[in-house]
Amino acid sequence: MSATLLELKGVHTHIGAYHILHGVDFEVPAGEVTMLLGRNGAGKTTTLRTIMGLWAASQGSVVFDGRQIGGPQGDGDAAASQLRTPEIAAQGIAYVPENMGIFSDLSVAENMLLAAKKARTLAQLDSARLEWLFGLFPALKKFWLHPAGKLSGGQKQMLAIARAIVEPRRLLLIDEPSKGLAPAIVQNLIAALRELKRTATTVLLVEQNFQMAKALGDRVAVMDDGRVVHRGPMAELAADESMQHRLLGLSLGAHQ
Amino acid sequence: MSEPASTGALAASPASEALAKTRFDLRPLALMAVIALAAWPAVGSSSTWLTLTIAGLAMGMIIFIAASGLTLVFGLMDVLNFGHSLFIALGAYIATSVFTSLGDWATAASVARNLAAIAVAMIAAMLLAGSIGLVFERVIVRPVYGQHLKQILVTIGGAIIGEELIKVVWGPAQIPLPPPEALRGSVMIGDASVEKLRLVSVVIGMVVLLLLLYILNRTKIGLLIRAGVQDREMVESLGYRIRRLFVGVFAAGSALAGLGGCLWGMNQQIVVPQIGGQVNVLLFIVIIIGGLGSTLGCLFGALLVGLMSNYVGFLAPKLTMFSSIGLMVAVLLWRPQGLYPVTSR
Numbered sequence: 332m333s334a335t336l337l338e339l340k341g342v343h344t345h346i347g348a349y350h351i352l353h354g355v356d357f358e359v360p361a362g363e364v365t366m367l368l369g370r371n372g373a374g375k376t377t378t379l380r381t382i383m384g385l386w387a388a389s390q391g392s393v394v395f396d397g398r399q400i401g402g403p404q405g406d407g408d409a410a411a412s413q414l415r416t417p418e419i420a421a422q423g424i425a426y427v428p429e430n431m432g433i434f435s436d437l438s439v440a441e442n443m444l445l446a447a448k449k450a451r452t453l454a455q456l457d458s459a460r461l462e463w464l465f466g467l468f469p470a471l472k473k474f475w476l477h478p479a480g481k482l483s484g485g486q487k488q489m490l491a492i493a494r495a496i497v498e499p500r501r502l503l504l505i506d507e508p509s510k511g512l513a514p515a516i517v518q519n520l521i522a523a524l525r526e527l528k529r530t531a532t533t534v535l536l537v538e539q540n541f542q543m544a545k546a547l548g549d550r551v552a553v554m555d556d557g558r559v560v561h562r563g564p565m566a567e568l569a570a571d572e573s574m575q576h577r578l579l580g581l582s583l584g585a586h587q
Numbered sequence: 588m589s590e591p592a593s594t595g596a597l598a599a600s601p602a603s604e605a606l607a608k609t610r611f612d613l614r615p616l617a618l619m620a621v622i623a624l625a626a627w628p629a630v631g632s633s634s635t636w637l638t639l640t641i642a643g644l645a646m647g648m649i650i651f652i653a654a655s656g657l658t659l660v661f662g663l664m665d666v667l668n669f670g671h672s673l674f675i676a677l678g679a680y681i682a683t684s685v686f687t688s689l690g691d692w693a694t695a696a697s698v699a700r701n702l703a704a705i706a707v708a709m710i711a712a713m714l715l716a717g718s719i720g721l722v723f724e725r726v727i728v729r730p731v732y733g734q735h736l737k738q739i740l741v742t743i744g745g746a747i748i749g750e751e752l753i754k755v756v757w758g759p760a761q762i763p764l765p766p767p768e769a770l771r772g773s774v775m776i777g778d779a780s781v782e783k784l785r786l787v788s789v790v791i792g793m794v795v796l797l798l799l800l801y802i803l804n805r806t807k808i809g810l811l812i813r814a815g816v817q818d819r820e821m822v823e824s825l826g827y828r829i830r831r832l833f834v835g836v837f838a839a840g841s842a843l844a845g846l847g848g849c850l851w852g853m854n855q856q857i858v859v860p861q862i863g864g865q866v867n868v869l870l871f872i873v874i875i876i877g878g879l880g881s882t883l884g885c886l887f888g889a890l891l892v893g894l895m896s897n898y899v900g901f902l903a904p905k906l907t908m909f910s911s912i913g914l915m916v917a918v919l920l921w922r923p924q925g926l927y928p929v930t931s932r
Contacts (some may be wrong), residue, residue: 420824451807
């Protein structure tokens with residue numbers, strides 16, 4: 332296994348009066364795709380949001396590349412080492428939220444421009460990289476100057492992912508990209524993410540779609556009730572139907 | 588993967604960006620035309636109608652200048668700033684001081700000098716209102732982020748304190764603010780008399796509008812502001828500090844309110860400490876009509892209110908305030924989110 336890029340150690344997160352994460356532990360190895368699976372309400376989205384600093388961890392730590400980016404330092408100390416979301420993003424972490432976070436009043440191009448820290452105008456976008464992104468997601472090229480709000484659900488998802496990688500990023504957090512998409516579109520998405528995977532981008536991918544998880548994951552962490560209840564290679568989980576049943580409560584038939 | 592075509596042209600084709608604007612919704616514009624046309628027969632004489640229409644547009648542009656900051660401040664950070672009118676009052680009072688201290692610049696019958704006096708007054712109003720806006724944001728608004736009720740109470744409190752401070756500095760009595768010599772009186776367009784000052788207001792309003800539209804549509808900071816109005820969490824996730832952006836917008840919005848106040852005072856020709864309170868209701872009507880957070884909506888809302896107030900003010904003066912509120916009710920029945928709702932709010 333390659334070096335650990337991101338590590339969560341005993342992370343607790345409270346949202347208002349609710350205690351959502353109860354000590355989440357797992358690592359994301361560099362250059363691999365780590366799947367974060369689990370039932371609805373297991374805490375997957377909260378985990379991603381905690382990594383991104385959108386919610387602060389009340390206990391434990393989030394360590395990115397040897398530097399603590401989230402969680403209080405030691406016990407009881409004020410959130411001294413909790414970075415703010417923009418600072419976390421500046422570490423090279425990109426986030427694709429469940430609702431995709433598309434700026435629907437802006438054009439596709441403007442959405443991309445905002446994610447590119449180095450470019451001030453459209454003309455300054457790295458054209459070779461855009462080329463590559465258009466190769467992954469041809470719809471973006473077609474609708475480049477159209478309002479992003481007019482895109483279909485699948486196209487918005489592609490834009491959200493392309494926007495996250497408009498510049499090279501060190502870690503990509505993606506929350507349920509297949510949600511609400513037709514099976515054919517999910518296949519496109521899998522193909523694009525496989526292509527992305529070939530560039531050895533580190534990805535932490537939350538999914539409910541087990542087929543997608545199987546197709547993309549190197550490693551897997553399964554959450555239940557605010558904790559990680561299983562960690563291991565994706566292939567192992569993919570091969571063991573009874574384990575899938577136990578951990579995810581899924582019968583393969585019900586999940587394609 | 589499908590083969591990529593050349594991007595060179597693509598990345599460098601801002602000209603075809605106009606495509607993205609094709610979805611522009613013209614119905615609010617049509618509403619404005621309907622109101623203007625409906626007022627024509629009611630007013631009776633076309634010269635009076637033209638006078639009223641231009642006065643209405645001028646008033647609308649001034650309200651727009653003053654309200655544009657308010658709508659962005661709300662859109663970006665959900666901050667309801669009932670103290671915005673304070674900056675309008677400040678702008679008007681600063682104009683009185685500038686005109687007094689420049690003395691003959693404002694009274695001499697030289698167009699160049701008069702315009703220079705106005706320019707100095709406008710710049711001073713913007714600078715001072717903008718700087719006080721910075722302080723206001725830091726001291727009054729920042730402690731109550733995310734708490735609407737407290738925002739309303741605290742910003743109203745701030746406005747009251749500001750009004751009292753204005754009385755301390757400038758006195759409680761009304762101060763005349765006569766327009767500079769060359770801008771008094773009217774010009775005749777056909778047989779309609781149009782006050783010169785109104786024309787100047789429209790021109791200044793247009794300049795501010797174009798500048799705002801340019802910044803919001805063509806610069807990255809403007810795109811960030813628009814993106815932040817839609818989804819501030821995502822803007823933060825992309826690595827931008829939205830607080831900093833917000834402080835900038837707040838200061839710029841306060842400066843624009845100062846500019847609006849300066850123009851408003853000149854148009855009223857008299858400045859009273861309660862000027863802010865008088866305008867405040869209009870500001871909120873305008874940004875609600877337009878759709879909270881929408882700059883374009885704010886413009887159309889302001890123009891609608893400006894036209895409506897002038898027509899009704901001529902036909903049935905007692906109904907003027909009612910007409911603005913009635914307009915708001917009608918628009919909200921038609922479009923509950925305002926004329927140009929900000930999507931994904």
